[in-house]
Amino acid sequence: xxxxxxxxxxxxxxxxxxxxxxxxxxxxxxxxxxxxxxxxxxxxxxxxxxxxxxxxxxxxxxxxxxxxxxxxxxxxxxxxxxxxxxxxxxxxxxxxxxxxxxxxxxxxxxxxxxx
Amino acid sequence: xxxxxxxxxxxxxxxxxxxxxxxxxxxxxxxxxxxxxxxxxxxxxxxxxxxxxxxxxxxxxxxxxxxxxxxxxxxxxxxxxxxxxxxxxxxxxxxxxxxxxxxxxxxxxxxxx
Numbered sequence: 622x623x624x625x626x627x628x629x630x631x632x633x634x635x636x637x638x639x640x641x642x643x644x645x646x647x648x649x650x651x652x653x654x655x656x657x658x659x660x661x662x663x664x665x666x667x668x669x670x671x672x673x674x675x676x677x678x679x680x681x682x683x684x685x686x687x688x689x690x691x692x693x694x695x696x697x698x699x700x701x702x703x704x705x706x707x708x709x710x711x712x713x714x715x716x717x718x719x720x721x722x723x724x725x726x727x728x729x730x731x732x733x734x735x736x
Numbered sequence: 737x738x739x740x741x742x743x744x745x746x747x748x749x750x751x752x753x754x755x756x757x758x759x760x761x762x763x764x765x766x767x768x769x770x771x772x773x774x775x776x777x778x779x780x781x782x783x784x785x786x787x788x789x790x791x792x793x794x795x796x797x798x799x800x801x802x803x804x805x806x807x808x809x810x811x812x813x814x815x816x817x818x819x820x821x822x823x824x825x826x827x828x829x830x831x832x833x834x835x836x837x838x839x840x841x842x843x844x845x846x847x848x849x
Contacts, residue, residue, distance in 0.1 A: 653835055653836055653837075655837065655838075657840075663842070663843075664824075664826055664840040664841060664842050664843045665779065665826070665840050666840070667837055667838070667839060667840075670835055670837050672835065709778055709779075711838075713836050716784065716791065716792050721767060721784045721786040721791035721792055721832070722767070722784075722830070722832075722836045723781065723784070723792065724769075724781065724836075724838055725781075726778035726779055727778065728777070728778055729778055
């Protein structure tokens with residue numbers, strides 16, 4: 622089982638629709654959860670972070686975390702063509718050395734928003 | 737200033753060359769990271785520095801040699817690379833307390849001939 626799994630997609634939604642991206646993780650001691658957006662040829666850009674169970678909203682983005690189910694999701698409301706990118710789920714936990722945090726990425730979901 | 741900078745943007749090198757990648761951040765972060773990303777794959781962690789000390793080395797071949805001269809700078813020295821080492825090399829930084837959000841630089845696109 623991969624440490625962090627995402628629905629691989631690709632995912633296509635029409636402009637104005639809600640895009641739903643899902644992620645599960647295997648390590649119960651994971652403490653911090655992130656969503657990154659990566660445009661083709663660019664570096665990952667942090668768009669959401671979530672640390673406790675429930676929903677966190679930031680503009681058109683809502684992150685949801687359920688630690689009991691080991692599940693993280695990202696909803697993008699009123700999707701725009703400019704949202705077309707690969708979305709990476711990332712999970713952070715203390716490294717075995719105990720002196721740093723380690724970030725593990727899912728394989729990413731490619732989202733296309735159709736005009 | 738919430739930016740991580742990396743130089744050069746692009747690098748082409750032969751298998752016998754020695755080159756260095758540079759990363760700088762001025763966010764006061766005390767953890768810095770090197771990642772390698774191949775096309776259509778997620779970033780893979782290579783090294784982590786915490787308080788300028790190497791904390792994690794993810795079994796990276798010795799032809800990659802990291803260095804952290806101070807809390808703002810991170811280098812990756814390259815020597816005798818192979819064509820399969822061609823990739824996007826990403827630097828990131830984060831706090832060592834709190835949320836540990838990692839912020840990435842724009843990356844260096846490396847091609848090994």
